[in-house]
Amino acid sequence: MRAFFLSIMACIGLALPSWLQAAQEVRVGGYDFPPYLFRPESVQPRGLVVDLLPLLNRLQSDYHFVLVPTSASRRYRDLSTGRFDLMLFESSQWGWQDTPHLSVPLPIEDAELYVALAEPGREQTYFDDLTNKRMALYRGYHYGFAGYNADPDFLGKRFAAQMTYSHDSNLRMVLMGRADVAVITRSYLQMYAARNPLNAERLLISQRADQVYQHQVLLQRDGVLGVAQANALVKQLLNDSDIRKLLKHYYLSIQNNGIHTP
Secondary structure (H helix, E strand, O other): OHHHHHHHHHHHHHHOOHHHOOOEEEEEEEOOEOOOEEOOOOOOOEOHHHHHHHHHHHHOOOEEEEEEEOOOOOHHHHHHOOOOOEEEEEOOOOOOOOOOOEEEEEEEEEEEEEEEEOOOOOOHHHHOOOOOOOEEEEOOOOOHHHOOOOOHHHHHHHHOOEEEOOHHHHHHHHHOOOOOEEEEEHHHHHHHHHHOHHHHHOEEEEEEEEEEEEEEEEEOOOOOOOHHHHHHHHHHHHOOHHHHHHHHHOOOOEOOOOOOOO
């Protein structure tokens, strides 16, 4: 009787519509990268990635996306060892050269900008030469002015860099005169200015970007999603009206709808 019951249940399972069957879990790696992600290891992480995963889960039923915390410097190893399947809002030039991966365009642009204390007579030319400036940098990040070399020892010796784990800490060092220049993600800087207008008025922001990048989705080669599936999901996401509202909240926008196919 028990065998008969189990066989009936198995047949019922096979007959279930796809929307009732268990979705395949997709692990999304995330590290502290404001405004995309704030403190992913905390009980209540926040940021664009946290808000985006429920939207991805709502748009389809084949996959269930979950956040897996990592760090800026550890993320390469974690992707290659299969700790997670993909990363959102990445760029292949950020140290991924030696890590096997696949990539899918994610047409959302951002940049890194130089920030200094606004002082009488100080102009944009202040940012022309960074070699004699005390830099406040985010540990594990890759910067264009340093040739994308994220090694803390190199940055400390070459640029007198002070390394922190917070954009706010770097901005405070500039405001207090403890650092000459910080490099801040453009979208986060706009968010900071909206919330701290008085502090923002005291800052000189470069018109020249340290780097401008169009984001990518980086995939583990043997992960749950391949390039074709990821492209289809990105296309579906970009065609949903909620993504534009979400991006606007984080001072971002879709640059185009050109999704490449393999």
